[in-house]
Amino acid sequence: MEQIGHWINGAHVAGTSGRTADVMNPATGEVQAQVALASQDEMDAAIAAAAEAQVAWGATNPQRRARVMMKLVDLLNRDMDKLAEAISREHGKTFPDAKGDVQRGLEVIEFCIGAPHLLKGEFTDSAGPGIDMYSMRQPLGVVAGITPFNFPAMIPLWKLGPALAAGNAMIMKPSERDPSCPMMIAGLLKEAGLPDGVFQVINGDKAAVDAILDSETIQAVGFVGSTPIAQYIYSRAAETGKRAQCFGGAKNHMIIMPDADLDQAADALVGAGYGAAGERCMAISVAVPVGEETADRLIEKLVPRIEALKVGPYTAGDDVDFGPVVTAAAKENILRLVNSGVEQGAELVVDGRDFSLQGYEDGFFVGAHLFDKVTPDMDIYKTEIFGPVLSTVRAASYEEAIGLAMSHEYGNGTAIFTRDGDAARDFANRINIGMVGINVPIPVPLAYHTFGGWKKSGFGDLNQHGPDAFRFYTRTKTITSRWPSGIKEGAAFNFKAMD
Numbered sequence: 001m002e003q004i005g006h007w008i009n010g011a012h013v014a015g016t017s018g019r020t021a022d023v024m025n026p027a028t029g030e031v032q033a034q035v036a037l038a039s040q041d042e043m044d045a046a047i048a049a050a051a052e053a054q055v056a057w058g059a060t061n062p063q064r065r066a067r068v069m070m071k072l073v074d075l076l077n078r079d080m081d082k083l084a085e086a087i088s089r090e091h092g093k094t095f096p097d098a099k100g101d102v103q104r105g106l107e108v109i110e111f112c113i114g115a116p117h118l119l120k121g122e123f124t125d126s127a128g129p130g131i132d133m134y135s136m137r138q139p140l141g142v143v144a145g146i147t148p149f150n151f152p153a154m155i156p157l158w159k160l161g162p163a164l165a166a167g168n169a170m171i172m173k174p175s176e177r178d179p180s181c182p183m184m185i186a187g188l189l190k191e192a193g194l195p196d197g198v199f200q201v202i203n204g205d206k207a208a209v210d211a212i213l214d215s216e217t218i219q220a221v222g223f224v225g226s227t228p229i230a231q232y233i234y235s236r237a238a239e240t241g242k243r244a245q246c247f248g249g250a251k252n253h254m255i256i257m258p259d260a261d262l263d264q265a266a267d268a269l270v271g272a273g274y275g276a277a278g279e280r281c282m283a284i285s286v287a288v289p290v291g292e293e294t295a296d297r298l299i300e301k302l303v304p305r306i307e308a309l310k311v312g313p314y315t316a317g318d319d320v321d322f323g324p325v326v327t328a329a330a331k332e333n334i335l336r337l338v339n340s341g342v343e344q345g346a347e348l349v350v351d352g353r354d355f356s357l358q359g360y361e362d363g364f365f366v367g368a369h370l371f372d373k374v375t376p377d378m379d380i381y382k383t384e385i386f387g388p389v390l391s392t393v394r395a396a397s398y399e400e401a402i403g404l405a406m407s408h409e410y411g412n413g414t415a416i417f418t419r420d421g422d423a424a425r426d427f428a429n430r431i432n433i434g435m436v437g438i439n440v441p442i443p444v445p446l447a448y449h450t451f452g453g454w455k456k457s458g459f460g461d462l463n464q465h466g467p468d469a470f471r472f473y474t475r476t477k478t479i480t481s482r483w484p485s486g487i488k489e490g491a492a493f494n495f496k497a498m499d
């Protein structure tokens with residue numbers, strides 16, 4: 001059985017806590033590796049080593065740090081297939097989708113090559129007589145990333161790129177469900193020239209997370225995962241004065257206006273609802289057609305498309321549309337919620353409950369489901385299902401549709417499909433959701449913009465990647481400097497304006 005330990009001081013080391021978790025192959029239901037779960041002592045030792053290594057790394061000039069990122073881009077491209085294979089094996093997503101996972105992370109590393117520019121401060125010449133004022137952005141020291149199972153390459157890369165390029169050391173605590181990819185990335189960082197100790201991967205569960213939260217050395221924590229844990233981390237991080245950005249769950253609505261191209265909308269819904277088995281925080285899980293006629297026509301177009309979806313293991317080839325969900329518990333939870341939808345009166349138009357795949361009966365496969373006539377009081381509407389289940393809520397008007405999305409507790413992403421520019425503009429302006437698509441179902445911003453949800457989808461005030469990430473991983477120091485022509489002017493005791 002493969003044993004996955006930790007990455008400390010530039011090497012893979014075995015765990016010493018005596019605790020491990022099983023890493024499953026979701027397609028077969030078999031245990032394929034065991035991952036160490038760190039103790040507080042292991043975490044503390046890794047943090048201390050990171051703090052020591054950070055001093056020289058933080059003092060390294062930004063261009064040299066950027067060159068490590070430049071090299072990392074090459075190495076990620078070189079090992080793209082290997083990384084994607086590790087993701088598919090542990091997560092279950094299809095191979096092309098796993099490559100997308102690496103690619104969207106890699107693009108943030110490309111952005112981080114611009115660190116010298118992004119880290120430039122501000123300067124005011126002659127703010128007063130003989131006085132210059134300037135600000136510099138300095139690294140925080142040791143920072144931590146705590147990441148979810150659903151993007152084991154992309155989200156760790158979103159965090160480590162800006163954190164390291166800005167001169168910090170980072171402790172990465174990836175999901176214990178698919179830890180291999182972050183460990184491989186640690187090896188690539190070493191190969192790219194990152195000094196040992198600057199990036200440590202400490203595997204673990206709540207104990208490891210709590211050790212991060214209790215640490216007085218760690219200055220910031222970047223978290224992505226479910227909302228209850230995001231809220232927990234946000235509040236606990238504050239107790240030790242850490243900076244925290246904590247991104248949580250989602251329930252993304254797509255509004256389909258009567259004038260939309262319904263074939264386009266149906267294709268978009270199928271990709272965004274069922275891709276990666278619905279295990280994306282930007283998946284569309286609620287379709288809101290406006291008007292009964294739009295709803296009827298949309299359902300008519302969706303059903304054959306959904307029934308034609310091919311579910312299978314990543315090894316079955318590139319025409320598989322989606323794979324298994326991540327664990328047996330996730331499968332059970334999804335089916336429980338589907339049953340609750342039926343009991344609470346929603347119409348299950350496509351029923352995937354009996355789905356089984358020959359030869360993979362023990363895998364965690366869930367068939368595609370489509371609900372119609374879902375209402376806001378139902379559990380399937382209120383809860384993030386995180387599975388291949390799309391709910392349709394029929395709205396009588398645009399106002400009712402936008403009102404639904406605005407009243408939901410989550411605010412990660414949303415989309416509107418329409419041909420009407422006025423409706424699209426109004427939607428983009430009024431909606432209280434962080435990322436908005438206009439005829440784009442999954443509006444994940446590119447690396448040079450920033451990614452973050454509102455309401456219960458995001459806690460903290462700066463987003464991931466883009467310029468925000470460099471603000472999050474640095475702090476500003478502002479210097480007022482005076483070079484007097486002589487000391488004859490004497491002391492000044494009043495709080496002076498810069499006249």
Ligand code: NAD
Pocket residue numbers: 146147148149150151173174175176204205206209210224225226227229230247248249250280281384386412453457
């Ligand atoms: P999760 O909350 O179970 O786990 C996330 C991380 O927290 C993992 O590293 C895990 O080890 C740790 N953790 C789990 N339980 C903990 C506890 N009790 N105390 C401390 N730490 C704990 O999330 P997941 O199942 O891995 O990921 C899926 C969730 O992540 C979904 O809700 C999804 O919407 C969300 N997500 C959000 C975004 C976003 O940007 N908003 C992106 C991807 C995923």
